[in-house]
Amino acid sequence: MYIRIERGSSSPISRQIAEQIRSQCLAGILKPGRCLPSVRQLASELAVNVNTIVRVYERLASEGFVELRHGEGTFVLPPTKASSSIAELRGQREQFSREFNAMVTRGLLLGLAPSELRAMLTTAALEAKSMILKQKQSE
């Protein structure tokens, strides 16, 4: 499982990890039935507080993304209730749209013209697309 933590980001670490796992579940990169790394393993790999990882896994379990099986591990759940995952996706998109608006505002305040912002978006989208593709292939 590929998780990248941006240290010194203004988004808390637990949120960063949870969001990346969630979106990988939603995008089908993490397939149902797949066993996530143990709390210990992930904490050690990312050099992140053990309790933070426990909280992330518990939150994801309460949201229905994963299942904590005692003594066995944490497993990705199939999107049983399609509706719930669609609602989740909608919520995430709304959140994204708020963040996006904030970014645009910041860009404008920094004196970037809309055309420049558009150019940045095109470049970023191209780069991100090829990265996501590579990730999918290596899974």
Place this chain on the structure above:
Amino acid sequence: MSEAAIVIERVAKSFGPNQVLQDVSITVPAGQTLALLGRNGAGKTTTIRILLGMIPADCGVVRLGGLDPVTDSVKVLGQVGYLAEDQTMYPWMTPIELFRFLAPFYPTWDMKLAHDYLERFAIPRHTKISRLSKGQAVKLGLGLALAHRPSIVILDDPAMGLDPIARKEFNRDLVDNLQVSGATVLYSSHLLDEVESVSDAVAILDRGRIVRSGLTESLRDEVKQILLPLDYARAKMPPEGLLDVRRHDDRLVIIADHAREFIEDLSAKSIDFNVVDLRLDEIFEAFVIGRTQDWPSESASQAVTASP
């Protein structure tokens, strides 16, 4: 929740005329990791020395695992691992010699574990300590602090003097060797980037006082930067938890603690404002060097009261 493994309650300490600590209270529940943050000279080392019973507090209560470190010092030190700031170990010994020298002091010393740490931390066994690198010396200190399987670990600025990679490795060791085994950890630091990922909670010590403590993540939920129109602020009282105020042309940029109510008020009035999430270092800065004098008021003489 299990009971607190580390308790510091209303501790004060003066050295001669200098009051070094005032009304310091810190609690760490068993199994959690707390980072004590502060600038140089804020009182971190004094707090830790009092916690370990190495110097007496003028007043207040200190407990480690429920015990008083002054009256029960032998028992306390037996269950606590301690890494001193800039630990000066016996430079003429090799790590192996140091182990043999120290083992008899600890009834629960685990020589196999001590050797495991040498291996894990890649510390040469037969090199004189004076020849070890700074990173190796700190890791050796950590190994020594842990070799008797303490349930409480206190580290005084363990990352000081380590390069960025050694710091990251050190963080990983902290997670791997301490948190995984359920130890309670208090460590002091002034490196904020690294603190967030490994600590459950932080306490900010400034000029001998705890100015804020809380769970690392809730701190970031509660302390926000807010951008709002200067004209609007002029007619309004500052929020109670105001920490910092700067003017930028016709806008006011403030940092406030417990700002939710203030923000809700702004939203309700459809003011053109912006809320910005802050990094831990920015929050720390606001508590330690934030200035609140610049809140605009119609009459310049109107005093502004600042928390904390």
